[in-house]
Amino acid sequence: MDIETPKDALNREVGLKRPSRAEAEAAIRTLIRWAGDDPAREGLQDTPARVARAYEEFFRGYAEDPEDILTRTFEEIEGYDEMIVLRDIRLESHCEHHMVPIVGVAHVGYLPDKRVVGISKLARVVDAYAKRLQIQEKLTAQIANTINDVLQPRGVAVVIEAGHECMSTRGVHKTGVAMVTSRMLGAFRDNPSTRREFLAMISNRRSVTVET
Numbered sequence: 001m002d003i004e005t006p007k008d009a010l011n012r013e014v015g016l017k018r019p020s021r022a023e024a025e026a027a028i029r030t031l032i033r034w035a036g037d038d039p040a041r042e043g044l045q046d047t048p049a050r051v052a053r054a055y056e057e058f059f060r061g062y063a064e065d066p067e068d069i070l071t072r073t074f075e076e077i078e079g080y081d082e083m084i085v086l087r088d089i090r091l092e093s094h095c096e097h098h099m100v101p102i103v104g105v106a107h108v109g110y111l112p113d114k115r116v117v118g119i120s121k122l123a124r125v126v127d128a129y130a131k132r133l134q135i136q137e138k139l140t141a142q143i144a145n146t147i148n149d150v151l152q153p154r155g156v157a158v159v160i161e162a163g164h165e166c167m168s169t170r171g172v173h174k175t176g177v178a179m180v181t182s183r184m185l186g187a188f189r190d191n192p193s194t195r196r197e198f199l200a201m202i203s204n205r206r207s208v209t210v211e212t
């Protein structure tokens with residue numbers, strides 16, 4: 001029999017605790033009543049099922065393994081050893097304090113050491129962590145740490161700029177506020193000119209953004 005890793009144990013525990021779809025829908029009916037409405041009225045009858053489906057989309061990251069996403073690499077990079085930057089990756093997450101949206105962009109850069117990945121995989125790693133309940137600092141660190149651990153590049157940089165709806169639609173009600181977080185590893189942390197080059201590549205981007 002295989003030995004159970006700590007990750008297996010966590011998955012098993014979370015799996016066992018996961019409520020049924022019917023229980024999730026009943027909880028949503030409770031929240032509708034808590035909000036002051038009648039879950040039985042016509043317009044709200046299908047809402048619990050819709051919300052459950054929406055949750056599957058918002059939180060699909062729990063079912064993904066971000067390390068797996070990065071395992072297919074290309075080694076034939078013909079001597080390319082410069083920085084690779086993916087700028088303005090749309091980011092949609094939910095804050096773990098209020099469960100309302102965090103929306104913004106992530107910029108991911110790395111300095112390859114022999115191996116590169118398909119660029120979509122970097123965006124998939126961003127999503128795998130974003131589609132969970134998060135705080136921005138942890139999200140930023142998880143993305144950078146995973147790229148660092150799996151690709152073992154000479155350096156990784158992740159910058160996230162995002163708006164938190166818990167600050168704009170409730171609470172302090174401040175609109176237009178961006179939270180900016182970064183995690184720099186390897187050469188991006190140790191070498192000021194590498195860090196500057198990355199920051200220059202992600203700044204002033206609106207003038208050069210290519211619409212697709």
Ligand SMILES: Nc1nc2c(ncn2[C@@H]2O[C@H](COP(=O)(O)OP(=O)(O)OP(=O)(O)O)[C@@H](O)[C@H]2O)c(=O)[nH]1
Nearest residue numbers: 095096097098134135136137164166167170171172
């Ligand atoms: N550091 C950090 N804070 C966050 C993030 N998302 C939300 N918050 C903050 O988490 C804090 C939770 O504070 P609490 O005082 O426990 O909750 P609250 O009474 O709802 O706070 P208010 O938002 O000030 O009304 C708030 O200050 C939020 O602005 C995040 O990604 N990172």
Ligand SMILES: [Zn+2]
Nearest residue numbers: 095097098166
């Ligand atoms: Zn919040």
